[in-house]
Amino acid sequence: MDIARLKALRELSIRQTMAAVAEALNLTPSAVSQQITQLEEEVGVPLTERRGRGVKLTHAGEVLVSHVERIMGVLDEAGSELALIRKEIAGTLRIAAFATAAAALLPPVLQALRKSYPRLQITIIEMEPSEGLAALGSWNVDLAIVDDLSVRLARMEKTVHKVRLIDDELKVVMAKDHPLALKPSIALSELKDEEWAMDSATSFYGEFVMNLCRQAGFTPQVNAACRGSEIIAAMVASGCSVSIIPGLRLGQISQNLVARPLRPAVTRRISVAFRQGERAHPAIKVFVEQLLHTSQAMTR
Template identity: 60%
Template sequence: MAAVAEALFLTPSAVSQQIAQLEEEVGMPLTERQGRGVRLTPAGERLVAHAERILIMLDEAKSDLAEIKREIAGVLRVAAFPTVAAALLPQAIQALQASYPHLDIVFKELEPADGLAALGSWNVDVAFVDNLTNLLVQKYKNIDQVPLIEDVLYVLLPQGHRLAQRQSLAVSDLRGERWALDSAVSFYGEFILNLCRRAGYEPRVNAECRGFEVVREMVASGCSISIIPGLRRVNDLAGVSAVKLRPEARRRISVAFRHGERNHPAVKVFLDQMVLTAKAVSEATN
């Protein structure tokens, strides 16, 4: 109930009241208690399935009408995680503003899993995801994706580190180092930990940070090392060196959108621009 209330900007009691009213209208319980939370009853699950189909049809209707109108305008709500938000999104928004002055793009910084949840609950119109959250994407039947870019991972080292001049590094070369990880990104942090575990050791994490800025400073000061997405190299990395992993490790980044809005003019031009921007950035960084 608390998660639903947060997603809908309501109080938990307001959500409970809405569900109680709906149960009164349909004449049967739609939720039941499970431990400290609640779960849908079979009737609730069926009603949700009907609601999802109705919402998809509404998306399709809005897209059709917008296509007939042929005016690219209004508000497009975008969820993106920090790596993409810093490396790709500003360039794309700038290009779209120049071409479509009546289109307002509103950006919200969300990690892939949170952005996907916001997309599935109709709180945003498009969301950036990566293949680390692909299992979550599969849970949403009405979500499609357009592939954007494959992001190569790099080891981040202090400039004076003994390994900083190498052309490439294996994860096994980093045994015994102290690590700074971005704990705000649970999927990515777990992915890095598992890379070390597959190399035969448990990394010594001496910094759990809530953002890349702190990770960078921990590395630049010589306190830690880390592994970062290659897209981070688009911006200045003063005081640190980035060395490619061996064998090469990548994560695939896509833009997700609701199936019913595939033909919405604003969504279409946004997707087209993101593909162009991602191609330009990929060519510049590889």
Template identity: 75%
Template sequence: MDLARLKALRELSTRHTMTAVADVLCLTPSAVSQQLAQLEAEVGVPLTERRGRGVKLTHAGEVLVGHVERVLTVLDEAKSELAQIRQEIAGTLRVAAFATAAAALLPPVIQALRAAYPRLQITLVEMEPAEGLAALGSWSTDIAIVDDLGGRLARGGQTVKHVPLIDDELHVILATGHRLARKKTLGLAELRDEEWALDSASSVYGEFVLGLCRRAGYTPRVSAECLGSEIIAAMVSSGCAISIIPGLRLGQMRGSFAAVPLRPRIHRHISVAFRQGERTHPAIRVFVEQLLRTAKSLPP
């Protein structure tokens, strides 16, 4: 069985459309369809079936994908062992990270690794956590820095290893003269009547904050949907709005505002993810070790 065709089937198991698989594999939908048809001819049983506008795997397809996961993990282990035999940390390491974590963690990591391993090239691509895990699953990246706000972000299971980095506490930010700015903590119910500025660049984070408010019994009045923290900081500093911001982002924001922890305290858990079969790969090992040192050195 052809490995490229097996990878296409594996992608289809979670993406459910030929177009989505084609985008990930940099192919046309017709080429993906042809690959899967050839794979079905090789194995002699139907592997997919139409379901509405999408495509679903048959039982045989699901069984085969389970074997494909193990095969790909073994291949990753083989690459890692060969890299250890070469005793050289070199090549290109592809890293996906969402903006806040990338800005806070990666510059010192990349700087330290460039000095220690001049033949190791690190390339960074900004991706939201779900995108990063999807890229990891399709071999488009080697490392993904993710958080857990989106719940089950993407397929991973036993093929992806997560190493915890930071527990990042969420804060309410308000103008320094706001009537609630001197509070030790703030409950979401106390913010019911406020105007809000929310980050619309990350729909997952925005939806998470909206969900918190709805569980507290109201839908917030969002008067500013912002592409990033610069406008949020300006709106809050001027007294036009309040917002909820992760602590890691607070250090990157400029403005005059107060930051008050939520009550009860709410955290997002940030981790670094990589494929289980590459856990011993020398380049991934030194990157994760340096990342852990950097995360530990961050101020609380």
């Protein structure tokens, strides 16, 4: 059986539409469909069935995917062992990272690794956590920095390993002359009559904050749906809005703001994920070790 066709079937088990698989594998939907058809001809049983607008795997398809995941894990392990034999940390690592974590954590990591391993090339690709995890499962990246607000490993639990990096506490930000600025902490219910600048680029994060507010008994009135921290900071500093931002982002915004913890505190766990079969890969090991060192230094 052809490895490319097996990978296409595994992607289909996760993404459930030919179009989504095609996007992940940089193919056309018709090419993906042909690969699945050819694979079904090779094995002699139906592997998929239509389910509404999507595609569902048959029992035979699920059985085959479970074997595919083991096969790909073995190939990852083989690549790791060969890298160990070469006794040199070199090549390219592709890192998927969402903007807040990438800006706070990755520059010092890359700076340190560039000095110690000049032949190791690291490429950062900005992706939201769910996108990064999907790219990891598609072998489009080597590691993904994720959080626990928007990512659930689900069926990838057996094939992906996560290492906890840092717990990032969410903060309320407001103008320095805001009436609540003198309080040591703020309950969400105290913000029910405020206007909000909300992060709209990160749909999972924005929805998480919206849900926090709803749980506190109100729906926030949004007067700025923003695609980056610059507009949020400007709206808050001017006194036009309040917002909730990750603690890691505080270093990227204006000093004209006041940040206060929520009461009760709300945190998100940030981790780095990589494929189980590459846990021993030397380049991945040194990257994760440096990332852990940097994360721990930030909490001291």
